[in-house]
Amino acid sequence: MEVIIKPDRAAATLLVARLVDRELRANPSLVLGLATGRTMEALYAELVRMHHEDGLDFSLCRTFNLDEYEGLAPDDPNSYRHFMHRHLFSKINIDRRNTHLPDGMARDLDAECARYEALIADCGGIDLQILGIGVAGHIGFNEPLSALRSRTREKALSPLTLKQNAALFSDPVQMPTRGITMGVGTILDSHSCILLALGRDKAAIVARAVEGPITSMVSASALQLHAKCRVIVDEEAASALEGQAYYRWIFDNEPEWDAFR
Numbered sequence: 001m002e003v004i005i006k007p008d009r010a011a012a013t014l015l016v017a018r019l020v021d022r023e024l025r026a027n028p029s030l031v032l033g034l035a036t037g038r039t040m041e042a043l044y045a046e047l048v049r050m051h052h053e054d055g056l057d058f059s060l061c062r063t064f065n066l067d068e069y070e071g072l073a074p075d076d077p078n079s080y081r082h083f084m085h086r087h088l089f090s091k092i093n094i095d096r097r098n099t100h101l102p103d104g105m106a107r108d109l110d111a112e113c114a115r116y117e118a119l120i121a122d123c124g125g126i127d128l129q130i131l132g133i134g135v136a137g138h139i140g141f142n143e144p145l146s147a148l149r150s151r152t153r154e155k156a157l158s159p160l161t162l163k164q165n166a167a168l169f170s171d172p173v174q175m176p177t178r179g180i181t182m183g184v185g186t187i188l189d190s191h192s193c194i195l196l197a198l199g200r201d202k203a204a205i206v207a208r209a210v211e212g213p214i215t216s217m218v219s220a221s222a223l224q225l226h227a228k229c230r231v232i233v234d235e236e237a238a239s240a241l242e243g244q245a246y247y248r249w250i251f252d253n254e255p256e257w258d259a260f261r
């Protein structure tokens with residue numbers, strides 16, 4: 001794991017966008033894992049800008065989102081499919097047939113989860129997975145006690161997640177209480193991943209995920225097992241980390257980061 005601390009939200013978000021840009025230019029048919037949530041909105045805005053102003057080309061890119069609510073149609077304003085359409089897919093030159101999210105309306109949810117796993121495997125696995133972190137420590141909707149080897153499946157959302165995400169629903173009682181999510185094991189199988197966490201609200205959970213024990217109570221802590229995981233945070237989200245000086249030293253001295261300092 002590598003932890004990179006940037007001065008503010010904009011700088012942390014820009015670094016993630018530049019890393020996506022680098023991967024996509026190196027491999028135009030990149031299999032990109034995507035996330036939702038407020039943290040991702042500025043990242044997608046930056047990728048849209050890069051598409052329009054710098055010619056970043058998504059025409060061959062394939063995407064898999066981490067999760068979707070159960071029971072929300074793709075055109076429901078609160079569905080993650082709709083979120084992705086609004087913030088990214090409708091604003092770049094991606095082929096809609098290459099954009100994948102679990103189908104929260106599927107009649108047979110177990111079959112849908114198996115289909116999603118098979119589709120990821122057919123594409124050769126996820127090259128770069130983008131992740132946010134929920135205040136419950138989840139990645140995707142892998143709520144506390146999610147097995148570290150879990151695969152795509154349906155999950156009940158935890159009370160903390162229901163509280164955190166209800167704010168995004170105009171009528172919070174309409175928020176689904178279940179979702180389909182890639183498993184922790186699915187995420188760990190990605191070839192590389194980046195977790196972006198911003199703001200003081202995330203400081204405590206970022207510290208538990210990065211410096212605490214690996215535990216299914218904090219599914220993001222499983223990323224310590226990932227062979228190529230970057231955690232990119234702003235000063236506020238980094239504020240509870242004990243190893244800040246060390247992480248900064250690595251970033252300042254690793255030749256890999258020369259172009260990104």
Ligand code: GLP
Nearest residue numbers: 035036037038039132133134140
């Ligand atoms: C949702 C998503 C997660 C995301 C989290 C963070 O719960 N299912 O994948 O990490 O939101 O949300 P925010 O960026 O709004 O803090």
